[in-house]
Amino acid sequence: MAKKKTLFECQSCGFQSPRWMGKCTSCNQWESMIELSSQQIKFLKNTSNTQKVSTAIKATPITQIKEDNISRISSGSRELDLVLGGGIVAGSLTLIGGSPGVGKSTLLLKIAGNLARDNKKVLYVSGGKNQQVR
Numbered sequence: 001m002a003k004k005k006t007l008f009e010c011q012s013c014g015f016q017s018p019r020w021m022g023k024c025t026s027c028n029q030w031e032s033m034i035e036l037s038s039q040q041i042k043f044l045k046n047t048s049n050t051q052k053v054s055t056a057i058k059a060t061p062i063t064q065i066k067e068d069n070i071s072r073i074s075s076g077s078r079e080l081d082l083v084l085g086g087g088i089v090a091g092s093l094t095l096i097g098g099s100p101g102v103g104k105s106t107l108l109l110k111i112a113g114n115l116a117r118d119n120k121k122v123l124y125v126s127g128g129k130n131q132q133v134r
Ligand SMILES: [Zn+2]
Pocket: 010, 011, 012, 013, 014, 015, 024, 025, 026, 027, 028, 029, 032
């Protein structure tokens, strides 16, 4: 009967070891080693898989890369649309930063109002900490 081969992989850096370790010897992360399934080990050992991947990836000259036609939604604010490169990209995430009291919430509520008036669905979620008025 063949002995079951085991392989453990660090979830932090990808280091592999035939035995489990509490601390990865490569990146020193604790409790990061997980046992790979026999299917995962089989895939890793099948060299034809890596060959297929390496031949499928080809470098493309930058002049031959087609520009994606990204649809943008106007925020209703000309200035914000300009900053966002022409408007809000559907499915995108934009991080708005600034000092306390600079007007981030005011701007976002105004934009949310503009979008809602334009029959767009708006969900406003704020994780901001309430500040005491001095
Ligand atoms: Zn590691």
